[in-house]
Amino acid sequence: MPELPEMENYKNLLKDKIANQVVTDVQINRDKSININPDLFKKTVQHQQIVDIKRRGKHLLFQLKNEQTLLLHLMLGGWMFFGTESEKPNRTIQVRLSFGQNHLYFIGLRLGYLHLYNQTQTEEKLSDLGPEPLNPEFTVNEFLKRIASKHGRLKTTLLDQSFIAGIGNCYSAEICFQAGIKPTKDIDDINDSDRSRLYDSMKNVLQDGIKHGGYMDNPIFKGDTLTGGFNNRCQVYNREGQPCYRCGATIVIEVISSRKTYYCPNCQS
Template sequence: MPEWPEMETYRKLLAERIVGQPVTQVEVTRPKSINVEPDIFSEQLIGRTVLFVERRGKMLLFHLDNGKRLLLHLMLGGMIRFGPPGEIQDRSVQVAIGFPAGVMCFIGLRLGYIHLYTVKEVEAHLAKLGPDPFDKRLTFERFKKLFAGKRGSLKTTLVNQQVVSGIGNCYADEIAFDAGIRPDARISELEPDTWERLYNSMHSVLKEAASYGGYMEMPLTADDTLTGGFNDRCRVYDRDGQPCLRCGGTVERGEINSRKMFFCPSCQKGR
């Protein structure tokens, strides 16, 4: 599932192509992917201009000039493609939105969705979403308070979108590795000096991953060479059986609450 770096990459690339552009066409082949009738969805979008594209955790918000919002959550298996009309020939395109610069196609939205909301509806839908990792109000002290009283493991808490938004399986493992902590370490057992390492690692890992387009190789356009560039730079995720890039030990794979985890038992011992 796309996480913070993947969706931030999509946000930047899409903003370059559709901000200030009016919607020229809409096609819905899977009504379950939207939240209103297809004809109403089209009527509300055609002729409207995208003012800007915002990211909220793992989701994107398209702000329209009529005050409405499009909320996109790709979930597992979803992706976005953008290109000239007719270029994207994929039978699994559920929703396509056309602009003068090209067509934005949403593919594989079996679990994901793109919903049309008012501002009030969006805020209600996202009311329980945790703060963004780079929210200026997420100070170190507030970060620690978000985890206060939590009884689970580090990884299960990091991927809880009501605690901090945008972090999923891949980056929870990468953050834990960077901070020198096992993903299955109990929150209640973490040492006081661990929190600052964790806070700093969250920022540095996500920032680096976004600069390389995230780890998921799902290019937005035919000539997109950025998206997925972090895949070869992951330190532990999906690297089980390979040498640790920090200490030379062997990266192992485990499981926490039905989630896979990757870590180096030789150098991730801190709590």
């Protein structure tokens, strides 16, 4: 599932492609991927300029000239591709936004969605999200204050979007590894020094994830060499049974709250 670095990467790359461009056509192949009548969706979006693209947590916000917002959540299996009809991948397309000869294809939106909202509705839909972890205003003191009210497994807390927005299965594992803390550990057993180190690791790992295009490797356009670059930089995620790059111990996997959890039993305590 795309997380903060993936969505930030998509935002940055798409800004170069479609910011200030006008949607020339809208194609809906799956009504359940949108939230209103398809004809009304098309009427509202078609011929509108994309004035900005923003990210909030794991969501992308395509802001239109008419002050409406297309709110995207890719969920599990969702991705996008921008290009011509001849360049598009051989996959089922749920929604297509056209910009002349180029199109933005939304693929795999079986669980994900592209919903149309006004400004008030958009704010309501995102109101339960916690702070952005890379926001300069989200200081270590703010992090320590928020985590002080939490209990239970560290992994579960990091995945809680009301605690901090944008962290999912991959980056929670990588953050815990860099901090040297097992994701299975109870928060009450983590001291303030380790909590501060966890904060620093969160910043570093997420910034590195963005820098290298995230871990999901479907290119967003032909010739895209950035997207997916973090996949080979993962230290523990999806590496069960393989040796730790740091100490050589075998990476293990556990299931916490129905989520696969990876860590090094030697480097993390």
